[in-house]
Amino acid sequence: MDASDLEAMLAEYGELMVTVSExxxxxxxxxxxxxxxxxxxxxxxxxxxxxxxxDEVTGAWQHTHSLADLGLE
Numbered sequence: 001m002d003a004s005d006l007e008a009m010l011a012e013y014g015e016l017m018v019t020v021s022e023x024x025x026x027x028x029x030x031x032x033x034x035x036x037x038x039x040x041x042x043x044x045x046x047x048x049x050x051x052x053x054x055d056e057v058t059g060a061w062q063h064t065h066s067l068a069d070l071g072l073e
Contacts, residue, residue, distance in 0.1 A: 001057040007036045009060055019059040020052055028063055 010016050016029045018041075027043065027050075035042040041057065043050040067073045 001054065001060060003036055003038050003054045006041070006054065006057065006060060009062070010034060010036065013062045015063045016060050017063045018057050021056045021058050022052060 006016070006018070010029060010031060014031050017026045018029060019026050029041070029043060033044040036054065039054060040051055041054055
């Protein structure tokens, strides 16, 4: 994916889910813990920093929560 597209989506939605070719599970990105530049995505976690190439991002979508997700339906 293009870095500017990822930045725009993150700015619009506040959080994103992304698939990255080197990881088995999608990652959750938030405005407050994610930096995106032309080459890398940097994600600050509670126990370290995860950094990966923007070119390794294979998909991105808006991350949402529902009442059902929270068991409040």
